[in-house]
Amino acid sequence: MYDISTRAHALSLVAQGRSLNSVSKQTGISRYAIRSWQTRIEPLSHKAECPRCEQVPQPPKDAGAYAYLLGLYLGDGCLSKQPRRRGYALRIACADAWPGLIAACRDAVKAVRPTNSVCVIQREGCVMVTSYSHHWPCMFPQHGPGKKHERPILLEPWQQRIVDAHPWEFLRGLIHSDGCRITNWTSRTVGGERKRYEYPRYFFTNMSTDILRLYTDTLDRVGVEWKPARQSRRAQNISVARKASVALMDRHIGPKY
Numbered sequence: 383m384y385d386i387s388t389r390a391h392a393l394s395l396v397a398q399g400r401s402l403n404s405v406s407k408q409t410g411i412s413r414y415a416i417r418s419w420q421t422r423i424e425p426l427s428h429k430a431e432c433p434r435c436e437q438v439p440q441p442p443k444d445a446g447a448y449a450y451l452l453g454l455y456l457g458d459g460c461l462s463k464q465p466r467r468r469g470y471a472l473r474i475a476c477a478d479a480w481p482g483l484i485a486a487c488r489d490a491v492k493a494v495r496p497t498n499s500v501c502v503i504q505r506e507g508c509v510m511v512t513s514y515s516h517h518w519p520c521m522f523p524q525h526g527p528g529k530k531h532e533r534p535i536l537l538e539p540w541q542q543r544i545v546d547a548h549p550w551e552f553l554r555g556l557i558h559s560d561g562c563r564i565t566n567w568t569s570r571t572v573g574g575e576r577k578r579y580e581y582p583r584y585f586f587t588n589m590s591t592d593i594l595r596l597y598t599d600t601l602d603r604v605g606v607e608w609k610p611a612r613q614s615r616r617a618q619n620i621s622v623a624r625k626a627s628v629a630l631m632d633r634h635i636g637p638k639y
Contacts, residue, residue, distance in 0.1 A: 384411065384415070388409075388411075389419050391409070392405055392409050392411055392416050392419065393416070393419055394499050395408065395409070396416065397499050397501065397514050402416055402417060432517040432520055434517065434520035434521065435517065435520055439540070441540050441543070441544055442494050442521065442544075444493040444494060445544045445547060445548055446548045446551045447489070447490045447493035447494055447551075448490075448493075448494050448521070448544055449544050449545055449547075449548035449549075449551035449552040449555065450486070450490050450548075450551040450552065450554055450555040451474075451487075451490040451491060451494055451555060452522070452541065452544075452545070452552060452555060453551070453552045453553065453554065453555020453556040453557075453558070453559060454474050454487055454490070454555040454556075454558060454559045455472070455474065455522055455524075455555075456524070456530070456535065456555075456556065456559070456590075456593050456596070457555070457556055457558075457559020457560035457561075457588070457593075458474055458475040458476070458559040458560065459472065459473065459474045459475075459522075459559070460472075460473050461473075461518050461519060461522060461525040464514060469514050469515055469516040469518075470514070470515060470516065470518040470519060470525075471512055471513070471514050471518075472491065472512065472513050472514075472515070472518045472522075473510045473511070473512050474487050474491070474510070474511045474512075474559075475505075475508050475509075475510055476508060476509055476510075476511055477507065477508050478507060478508055478509065479638075480558075480638040480639060481639075482638070482639035483558050483638050483639070484502065484509055484511060486558070487511045487558075488500050488502070488511055490555075491511060491513045494521060495513060495515055495517070495518075495521070498513050498514060498515045499513065499514075500512070500513045501513070523538055523541075524536075524537075530589075530590050530593065531588070531589035531590035531591075531593075534592060535590055535592035535593055535596070536592065537596065545596075545600060546603070549600050549603050549604050550604065550634040550635065552600055553597070553600055553601070553604070553631075553634070553635060554634070554635045556586060556593075556596075556597050557584065557586060557631075557635050557638075558638055560586055560587055560588050561584060561585060561586040561587070562584070562585050562637075562638070563582060563583070563584050563631075563632075563635075563636070563637040563638075564582070564583055564584075564585065565580050565581070565582055565583070566580070566581055566582075566583045566623070567579060567580045567581070568581075581623070581625075581628075582628050582632070583621060583622065583623045583628065584621070584622040584623075584628065584631050584635075585611065585619055585620070585621055585622075586619070586620045587618070587619045587620075588618065589618075591618075594618055594620060597620060598620060601620075601622070604630070604634075605627075605630065606622055606627045606630055606631060607622070607624045607626075607627045608620050608621065608622050608627070609621055609623075
């Protein structure tokens with residue numbers, strides 16, 4: 383009774399996190415019909431091309447977008463099993479204060495999995511950029527039980543090759559998730575007069591020693607000087623403050639927006 387476009391529209395509304403009841407009221411389609419389409423139609427759509435599931439696994443087609451998304455995932459992302467949809471939800475937390483970051487995150491998710499829809503779910507003070515697919519664990523084999531800082535985080539060889547080829551995209555993702563660019567200040571006495579000086583600085587903060595190592599190894603690879611900064615009780619800060627290194631970071635990353 384319903385054509386494929388009607389069915390696809392109803393399923394896309396469900397994929398945005400809406401209940402079957404609300405989708406049924408909006409579309410006039412019974413909840414029973416929508417539920418049956420989830421088991422009969424949605425699994426077929428999720429079998430769309432996955433480069434990691436092919437007989438000879440390949441890297442994602444848009445490697446630059448993947449490197450950026452990998453950085454976001456390692457910082458503020460997670461995967462969770464969705465029993466109703468029999469797939470996984472990728473969720474990247476993005477602060478409301480950075481609309482440009484939210485847009486860049488959505489673009490990266492769509493570039494990595496073009497056949498899957500992307501939605502934004504509002505939370506207090508942030509949004510969750512969300513996408514559902516059976517294949518997200520293929521893209522992020524770092525997924526596992528528990529928190530990232532409580533388990534080893536190691537890149538697969540194919541991921542490391544992408545990071546080596548697109549180091550700045552990877553660093554941008556890490557900075558956009560768990561980093562920032564700030565303006566520090568200090569004062570000096572010059573000619574008997576106390577003067578204030580301001581200078582920009584990048585910080586990256588994470589609780590995982592493995593993720594910190596991935597960050598600093600990549601900084602070394604692109605020629606950025608860094609040093610550990612004052613640590614909190616639970617996390618470690620990496621600082622980039624030397625003028626030439628900050629200029630290099632500004633050229634390729636810049637502040638969030």
